[in-house]
Amino acid sequence: MYSKILILRFPREVAHKPIVCHLVKDYDLMFNILNAQVLPRKEGILVLELYGEKKNFKSGVSFLKDQGVKVTNADQEVKRLEERCTHCGACTAVCPTGALHIRRPEMRVEFEEQKCSVCELCITACPTRAMRIRPTNKMFFE
Ligand code: SF4
Numbered sequence: 007m008y009s010k011i012l013i014l015r016f017p018r019e020v021a022h023k024p025i026v027c028h029l030v031k032d033y034d035l036m037f038n039i040l041n042a043q044v045l046p047r048k049e050g051i052l053v054l055e056l057y058g059e060k061k062n063f064k065s066g067v068s069f070l071k072d073q074g075v076k077v078t079n080a081d082q083e084v085k086r087l088e089e090r091c092t093h094c095g096a097c098t099a100v101c102p103t104g105a106l107h108i109r110r111p112e113m114r115v116e117f118e119e120q121k122c123s124v125c126e127l128c129i130t131a132c133p134t135r136a137m138r139i140r141p142t143n144k145m146f147f148e
């Protein structure tokens with residue numbers, strides 16, 4: 007599974023078309039909409055987490071660009087949903103920076119965000135989807 011947070015800017019001519027639906031139907035991708043806005047000149051901006059197989063992801067993004075949508079990556083950070091973490095330790099095996107590590111003797115998995123390189127390896131390694139990628143700021147619509 008591959009996932010990224012993308013900022014999609016739809017020019018006025020295509021803002022009314024159901025382009026994003028094709029990502030699901032034709033490219034077998036899934037998405038979570040994080041924010042959406044229509045600007046005064048009728049351009050649309052959509053911030054979404056898009057995920058699926060990497061080759062489908064690339065094809066889907068190419069499709070968006072072919073439709074005239076401007077696609078950019080959002081600045082991202084990794085967060086842990088504490089209530090989802092079972093402290094199974096799977097993420098500590100893949101984390102290259104030691105941001106995720108086991109505290110002994112309690113055997114609890116700690117997450118030190120300041121050590122995180124946002125490599126995203128823990129996101130696919132976590133069986134409960136406790137590790138999430140998020141945009142670092144909310145200034146998408148400036
Ligand atoms: S893999 Fe997920 S559930 Fe397991 S310790 Fe890491 S964050 Fe928690």
Ligand code: SF4
Nearest residue numbers: 101122123125126128
């Ligand atoms: S994104 Fe990479 S560096 Fe950050 S906690 Fe996950 S595995 Fe470790």
